[in-house]
Amino acid sequence: MGLQLAERVARMSPSPTMAIDAKAKSLAAQGLDVVNFGAGEPDFDTPAHIAEAGIEAIRQGKTRYTATGGTAELKAAVIERLRIEVGHRYEPAEVLISVGAKHSLYNAIMAIVSPGDGVLLPVPYWVSYPEQIRLADGEVEAVPIRRADGVLTRADLEARVTSRSRGIILNSPSNPSGAVIPPEELQAIAQFAIERDLWVISDEIYGRLVYDDAQQVSIASFPGMRERTLVINGVSKAYAMTGWRIGYAAGPRQIIEAMSSLQSQSTSNPTSIAQAAAQAALTGPQEAVEAMRQEFDRRRRFAVERINQIRGLKAAVPKGAFYLWVDMSGLVGQTIAGRRIENADDLALAWLEEARVAVVPGSGFGVPHFFRLSYATSLERIATGLERMAALVEAG
Ligand SMILES: Cc1ncc(COP(=O)(O)O)c(C=O)c1O
Numbered sequence: 001m002g003l004q005l006a007e008r009v010a011r012m013s014p015s016p017t018m019a020i021d022a023k024a025k026s027l028a029a030q031g032l033d034v035v036n037f038g039a040g041e042p043d044f045d046t047p048a049h050i051a052e053a054g055i056e057a058i059r060q061g062k063t064r065y066t067a068t069g070g071t072a073e074l075k076a077a078v079i080e081r082l083r084i085e086v087g088h089r090y091e092p093a094e095v096l097i098s099v100g101a102k103h104s105l106y107n108a109i110m111a112i113v114s115p116g117d118g119v120l121l122p123v124p125y126w127v128s129y130p131e132q133i134r135l136a137d138g139e140v141e142a143v144p145i146r147r148a149d150g151v152l153t154r155a156d157l158e159a160r161v162t163s164r165s166r167g168i169i170l171n172s173p174s175n176p177s178g179a180v181i182p183p184e185e186l187q188a189i190a191q192f193a194i195e196r197d198l199w200v201i202s203d204e205i206y207g208r209l210v211y212d213d214a215q216q217v218s219i220a221s222f223p224g225m226r227e228r229t230l231v232i233n234g235v236s237k238a239y240a241m242t243g244w245r246i247g248y249a250a251g252p253r254q255i256i257e258a259m260s261s262l263q264s265q266s267t268s269n270p271t272s273i274a275q276a277a278a279q280a281a282l283t284g285p286q287e288a289v290e291a292m293r294q295e296f297d298r299r300r301r302f303a304v305e306r307i308n309q310i311r312g313l314k315a316a317v318p319k320g321a322f323y324l325w326v327d328m329s330g331l332v333g334q335t336i337a338g339r340r341i342e343n344a345d346d347l348a349l350a351w352l353e354e355a356r357v358a359v360v361p362g363s364g365f366g367v368p369h370f371f372r373l374s375y376a377t378s379l380e381r382i383a384t385g386l387e388r389m390a391a392l393v394e395a396g
Pocket residue numbers: 040099100101102103126171174175203205234235236242245246247
């Protein structure tokens with residue numbers, strides 16, 4: 001027989017956001033000038049004082065195993081941030097540090113989803129949620145978001161809840177739509193979770209990146225929610241630390257202990273030196289976060305205005321994260337660069353091959369006639385990329 005794939009991975013899809021990114025990078029490696037709007041990470045370098053803390057940790061010999069769930073110092077820093085952002089005082093035993101927020105989510109889903117459990121998943125969703133639910137043998141219960149601004153409502157959840165539903169995955173600000181759920185709607189969702197006895201995983205990784213009048217509130221802050229919510233966050237997006245791989249989860253002790261056990265048998269602790277850097281990020285000066293947010297805001301306003309001028313494309317103004325979520329249904333059935341366009345996959349391929357611009361088609365996020373454009377690249381590159389996209393579409 002030899003080596004064979006296990007059934008659980010055979011039915012899994014690789015991350016489509018990484019696939020387009022890989023293709024764009026390979027064209028760039030061939031010397032082609034590709035504008036890459038595919039990336040899910042800030043284009044800024046990690047702020048110097050944070051990088052220094054990592055280097056200093058190596059010099060000081062902080063290069064051994066730490067406690068599985070993270071160092072006491074980093075946990076204390078996370079607890080202080082949670083106090084500011086969520087408004088609760090979590091105990092160290094209610095916090096787990098993992099290898100990025102993706103790993104925190106994986107631990108969480110593996111710890112709480114049993115075979116056959118329904119998980120309400122708002123659509124569009126970040127690509128990894130459905131795959132992780134399926135890996136745990138859970139059932140994805142897709143919840144189409146009906147509001148044009150991408151905000152999930154209690155009514156959306158009510159329309160899709162079943163007797164098998166056990167929990168909800170929330171992601172506000174959202175990847176891919178950038179939508180931020182306002183406090184009053186979040187409160188209605190919290191009430192719904194309590195009435196239906198559902199747990200909530202609240203992925204708040206983009207919480208520091210909100211714009212205009214948007215307000216970032218954690219669903220865990222509402223009465224009765226702390227005991228049924230797992231808050232997920234990390235340093236990747238706010239501090240431009242995607243490569244350091246530090247994320248965290250906070251929630252009921254019993255769940256955190258189970259997640260910690262899983263982690264102890266799989267990865268053990270996240271990298272010791274990255275933990276030291278993350279501690280510096282959370283406890284040190286926060287000016288860099290605000291400077292990056294302001295720069296993203298400038299790009300956001302420019303990009304959304306320009307994209308809405310392109311024939312057949314429509315995007316709501318995103319209130320958070322660093323993505324535009326663009327409806328391309330106005331181009332379905334048309335011919336562009338000699339290709340018949342049926343969905344965003346066709347359009348993304350045409351832009352990549354004919355105009356050297358990479359965007360991520362919406363199929364991986366559950367909506368095949370949308371695409372995601374990341375504006376985590378310079379204003380100049382955004383302008384160049386959008387001109388190329390417009391030129392190809394206008395040429396027909
Ligand atoms: C919604 C969402 N959650 C979690 C993650 C994972 O972040 P990390 O780099 O901390 O694993 C991402 C990264 O793209 C994301 O977009």
